[in-house]
Structures are given as structure tokens and as C-alpha cells.
Amino acid sequence: MKTTRPLLSALTVLLLASAPAVASCAFENKVPVKVSAAAFPAWKAVTSAMAECGNVQSELSQEFQEKQAAGFAAKPSLYHIGGVANSSLVPLVNQGLVRPLDDLVARFGQKLRPNQLIRVDGKVVAIAMMANAQHLMYRKDIFDTLGIAVPGTYGELLAAADKIQKANTVKYPFGGTWKTTWLEFVNMYMGYGGEFFTDRVQPAVNNAKGVAALEMLKKLTAYMDPEYLVSDATYVQQQFQQGRIAMANYWASRAAALDDPKESQVVGKIAMAAAPAPDKGLPPASTLWWDGIVIAKNISDAEAEAAFKVALEGMDADMVKANASAAIWLIEGYAADKLAAGAQATAANGAKPYPASTQMGLMQKAIANKLNDFLKGGKDARTTLADIEADYRVLAKEAGLL
Amino acid sequence: MKTRALLVFIAPSVVMMLVFIALPLTTVFWQSFHVSQPVFETVRVENCTTSFLSQVCTTEEKTRPVLGPDGKMQMRSSFVGLSSYANVLEMGKAFAALADRNWRALMAINFWKALRFTLTFTFLTLPIVLLLGVTLALAVDSAARSLRGSIIFVSLLPFIITPVIGALSIKWLFIGDGILTSLLETWLQRDVAVFAQSWSIELIMMFYRVWHVAPFAFLIFYASLQTVNRDTLESAIIDGASRWERVRYVVLPHLAPVLVFVTLIHLMDSYRVFEEIVGFSSQAHVISLQWLTYDFLKPDDSGNRSISRASASAMLTMIGVVVLLAPLLRRTWADFRGSRP
Numbered sequence: 001m002k003t004t005r006p007l008l009s010a011l012t013v014l015l016l017a018s019a020p021a022v023a024s025c026a027f028e029n030k031v032p033v034k035v036s037a038a039a040f041p042a043w044k045a046v047t048s049a050m051a052e053c054g055n056v057q058s059e060l061s062q063e064f065q066e067k068q069a070a071g072f073a074a075k076p077s078l079y080h081i082g083g084v085a086n087s088s089l090v091p092l093v094n095q096g097l098v099r100p101l102d103d104l105v106a107r108f109g110q111k112l113r114p115n116q117l118i119r120v121d122g123k124v125v126a127i128a129m130m131a132n133a134q135h136l137m138y139r140k141d142i143f144d145t146l147g148i149a150v151p152g153t154y155g156e157l158l159a160a161a162d163k164i165q166k167a168n169t170v171k172y173p174f175g176g177t178w179k180t181t182w183l184e185f186v187n188m189y190m191g192y193g194g195e196f197f198t199d200r201v202q203p204a205v206n207n208a209k210g211v212a213a214l215e216m217l218k219k220l221t222a223y224m225d226p227e228y229l230v231s232d233a234t235y236v237q238q239q240f241q242q243g244r245i246a247m248a249n250y251w252a253s254r255a256a257a258l259d260d261p262k263e264s265q266v267v268g269k270i271a272m273a274a275a276p277a278p279d280k281g282l283p284p285a286s287t288l289w290w291d292g293i294v295i296a297k298n299i300s301d302a303e304a305e306a307a308f309k310v311a312l313e314g315m316d317a318d319m320v321k322a323n324a325s326a327a328i329w330l331i332e333g334y335a336a337d338k339l340a341a342g343a344q345a346t347a348a349n350g351a352k353p354y355p356a357s358t359q360m361g362l363m364q365k366a367i368a369n370k371l372n373d374f375l376k377g378g379k380d381a382r383t384t385l386a387d388i389e390a391d392y393r394v395l396a397k398e399a400g401l402l
Numbered sequence: 403m404k405t406r407a408l409l410v411f412i413a414p415s416v417v418m419m420l421v422f423i424a425l426p427l428t429t430v431f432w433q434s435f436h437v438s439q440p441v442f443e444t445v446r447v448e449n450c451t452t453s454f455l456s457q458v459c460t461t462e463e464k465t466r467p468v469l470g471p472d473g474k475m476q477m478r479s480s481f482v483g484l485s486s487y488a489n490v491l492e493m494g495k496a497f498a499a500l501a502d503r504n505w506r507a508l509m510a511i512n513f514w515k516a517l518r519f520t521l522t523f524t525f526l527t528l529p530i531v532l533l534l535g536v537t538l539a540l541a542v543d544s545a546a547r548s549l550r551g552s553i554i555f556v557s558l559l560p561f562i563i564t565p566v567i568g569a570l571s572i573k574w575l576f577i578g579d580g581i582l583t584s585l586l587e588t589w590l591q592r593d594v595a596v597f598a599q600s601w602s603i604e605l606i607m608m609f610y611r612v613w614h615v616a617p618f619a620f621l622i623f624y625a626s627l628q629t630v631n632r633d634t635l636e637s638a639i640i641d642g643a644s645r646w647e648r649v650r651y652v653v654l655p656h657l658a659p660v661l662v663f664v665t666l667i668h669l670m671d672s673y674r675v676f677e678e679i680v681g682f683s684s685q686a687h688v689i690s691l692q693w694l695t696y697d698f699l700k701p702d703d704s705g706n707r708s709i710s711r712a713s714a715s716a717m718l719t720m721i722g723v724v725v726l727l728a729p730l731l732r733r734t735w736a737d738f739r740g741s742r743p
Contacts, residue, residue: 091705361704400439
């Protein structure tokens, strides 16, 4: 997933695992299976569990998106299993490169939960394994000392940030992965109940909700590290671990790292809560993401069957038991711990799935192009939103949508 | 016979040029005037995604690309004239901003923002690189023979380091509470945030580029210094010329053609500044023309790319390089014509 990219994103991890089958796999796999997925801990856990079946070769890379579609388009496909997130599934489905899985699910997927089945046009195209969302993580010790209640809205969060800043206990009260400001805007705008499009493809962000979302982001920057525009997920992780920030709206998948005694100086001091809502009565300003697997279309049915069985072995209860804190698993046998509480509360409070689609990909780029000038003070909110819409139109015309 | 031998000798190089330069260039040129896009259809479909606890299904109208009988996306290609160029340049907006004398509005347009940085970067680093290169070369040339080897080795080190790695290491010295930022903070007794505004990032980028390419200039100048006419130098000393006068009237004229050469190379290279943007991850603050092309070309999360605009932007960069080099090339050409018997 793009947003969990480490600092050195070009770093490619190659896990070559063609060793003979070892225990804990229910069957011995004879068909060579190749996996392409992102390189973060959850994928490492799943692919090494797959490798136990034998003849599995995994290519984990943060640049997986750039080669996955091309690899799947080859005949035969260069990969059998693809690791995708809700956004990176879109190009594969658009180009017709993934295999409908309904019959394989019927034959082998008895243990799958219904909410693991991702359907497009009624057909199962992907099996989700984990969920992810940005939600509030905060330093419980600081909040307790200063007597601050957990903020449920951004108004309360700003008040809390102000109090923390005055108390001067940490360098910056608030942190965030604002290198991807587009996602911060998407989250906030959806929290205000905004819609991105009218008539499916016409942009519709230039409205009062858009202005409100922008103004709120601007207010938050006052409490952030001034280098917020270069701060990615790894940067925020280090800020937390080194005790330089008191709270952040941050990826659930990174929660375990904050409690890792090998890296973190704040073990046991971080608590999880739902993502705050922009205001009372509104849903949380966050979107729900998932990661899961797809099976390539351009391979033989026998290969697809082997790949599917291997994938299920990788995503079984044993793997979850061994890697319980690596992610918020959607897989049977997962017992939610305290690290998952924030993400679950965010979903329970009504956060929506990220609306991944072709036009949303374009919208995301348009926001990324135009938002930073507003945050840096070069443009007012209305001009920024008008510029986003104009940029989207250019992109959509070029892509053939308008 | 002579011409034939010449042809045979240059043939491989000509073929390579055609295949690896002329052909791609023609394709890019063609692409910048055309747009290829998938054919879309709108259908009512049921999609299901997951929240944490339940499955979320929605039935709605979706726009999706049409797949042809071969299972591939149906594409159509159309001639769009100069519209990709217009979309890169955004002249309407640029003129409006100029008419208002609104510099910030002009700098909000990606192309002009990138051009501003690219030109600043190119023309600020050029004199420093030349000066540093000449100074280093003169210094090494007059250093004791036994020291030269080690001095040359040390000064070449920055040139050996892979550009992206070099940029990353310098970024880590400064980003957040990096070592050098912390030092600056204790020294100045105030909060320093190098990556919070563009001028400080630009400064580091230029520092980095000079650090990285000055050894190249030094190497060329130093090599050229070895062929300075010693007799002329000696007679200059006998005539009572000071050290500065010897440099000014003997050494620099001798270096002139190499100065032009290093200038040419540096202009070409720095006009295509790219590694710095990626290495310092400065795209939120500072972008360059080459990075703009790359950004158009990079697929977004849903797999869309702006290939036509990327081509247009690449052509514009090439035109920029040609314009930049034209005066120098014309001079060299004139010298060449003049020196012919």
C-alpha cells in the first residue's frame, strides 16, 4: 500500500523461498507459484506462511504497483498471486487481468469470512486479509498528566493540542503523514460528508464542505512540525517513538512498531482511539482500506487452483496466531487486541471505505498537485478548490473520462 | 575510398543513434500531439468491499473501460494538436498572473514553478562549479608532487557517490532533528526546520550539486593545465608578470575551450535536474522540469498516466536545453569556421 511506503521506497526486498516444504502447510505444493506484493510486515508474514507449502517465490517491493499490471498482462502472467489494496485493485480490474474467484471460493474457501470477499460486478475478484485505517493514536501519559479527555472531534483535538503546546511537554503536539496531503483532504472532506463527483465523473469539491475541510487542515498545521509536507509514515513513526509528538491520525498497521521495545522509547504509553470527527454528529474523518490477494487471469486453471490454495494457507489461522500484532486481520482466528481498538472504533463510528475508482485516482492526483500551495499560504480555499477541479478536468479529459 | 572508410567507421554509431535516440524521439514527438485513451462505458454493477466487521455492498452506476474481444482495454487514439502543450504551459493562467503582476499565482502553475527553479538552479550553480573547479585545479597543480595523488583522490570522492544516495545522506543530515539541524539549533538557540520552506531546500540542493559535480570540472581543468605552454609561463615570469597576471593572461586563455566544454555539460545536466527532487523528497515545495515529466508519466493509484502531457513536457525540456546551449554552440561553430584554413 502506497501510504505505508518506507523512507527509502526504492528498496526492494526479494524473498526467494523455494526451499522444500516445511511443516505447518496442509499440503505439499508442486506447482511453481510467484507472488508480487507490497513490502510491509503483514505481507512478509503472509508470504512466508505461503512459502511453507513449497515452490513459492515472493517478490515484495514498495514499487509493486508499477510492475504488477504489466506482469499480469503478459501471457502467461509473470505472477500468479498479486497482493493489492483497494486502490491498486482498480487498474487490474479495469484491464481485465484478474480471475473471478467464485468457484475457487466455493471449492476451497469454506473458512473465509463473508467480509473477506471483495466483489466487483457481483463476482468475487479479491480476498481481503487485513484492514487498515488512519485513526487517533495519542500519548496516554501526557493526556492523563494534563487532564485532557480523548478528543472525539477536531475542535476538541485542537483544544487538546493547544493545551499540550502550552505545557511544552513534547516538541510538537500533533503529527501526521502529510507527505500524502491528498489523503488528509480526502479523509477530512469525507468526514464533512462531502461527495467528490456529480454525475459519476464531474468534479464536485468546490463547495462549503471543501472549504471547511481545507480550513481545518490549515488550523492543524499550527500544531505540527513545520516540515509536515515531507513527513511520511516512517517519519511519523520515528517522531512517536522518540517522543517528539503527542498524537497523530496515523495508520493502524504501524501501531505495533510504536510498542516495539527494540525501536520505541514510548512503549506502553500510546493509546488508540477512533479517528476524530470534524464536528459533533459527523462520521470520523478517516477512510477504511484493505489489503488482500488476487489471482492472475492469464494462467492455467491448474495453476490458479494451486495458487489459490497456497494463498489460503498463507492467510490461515496459524499465520494470524503467529503474527497477531502485524495487522488488523480480517481472517478467522484473529482476536482483536488493544492496538486494534482505534481502527475498530473508527469503523464502528461510520467511517466509509476509501472510494477507489479510476476517477478517484485522477482526483487524488489533482488534489496532490494543488493542495500544498493552500497550506503554504499561497492561495485561498476557494481558488484552491477551483484549481483542483480544473486540474481534474484536464486529467479526466486526457484519460478519456470526460 | 577515404569517405567509404569513414562511413564504415561511423556506421555503428549512426545506427545506434537512429535506434536509441532518433526513433524514441520521434515517438515522443508523435505522442505529444496525440492522446490515447480507453473507451469507457457506464454500467450498473454491484460491488462489495470490506469494513472491519462486515461486508459493504453497493449497487450503483459505475464508469469502467470497455474490454475488447481480445480481453484488452479498447483504446482509441486521436490527434489533439497542441492541446497537450497548452495543458502543460497553461498560458492563459500565466498571462493573467503576469498581467496582475501576481508572482505567487504564476508560481502556482506547475510548469512555471518548475522552470523558475530549474533556471535558478542552473545559473546559480554554474559559476560556482567553474570557479571551484579552476581554483582546485590551480591549487593541486601548484601543490607538492607527493601530495597530488591523495588530494586528487579525496576531491574525486563526491563524484563517485551515486547521486541519489548522496542526496539521501545529505537529506538525513538535515531532515527533522537530523545531526546538522540539531547542531544548528544548539548553536543558534532556536528551532530550525530546513524542510519547511523552499528556499532552504533549494540552498541544500545547490550545495549538494556543486559538491557533486565540482570534481568533474576540476578533473577536466587539471588535465588541461598539464598542457599549458611552460615556455610562455617562464617568459611571463622573466617579464615580471605576477602570479595573478600569469593566470589571467596565460592560463585562463589556454583553459577557455575547456571552460566552454564544462559549461555546456553543466548547463545540459543541471537543466535536467531530477535526482535532487527525488532524493530530498522536495516535491511539495520545489519541483523541476524533468521531475514534472516524470510525475506526468508515473501511474497514479488507479493506474492512470498522462502520457501525452509527459511527452509534451519532455519536448519542452529538450527545446529548453537547445535554447540554453544555442549561444555557446554558435560561438563554438563560429570559432570552428574562423579557424578553418
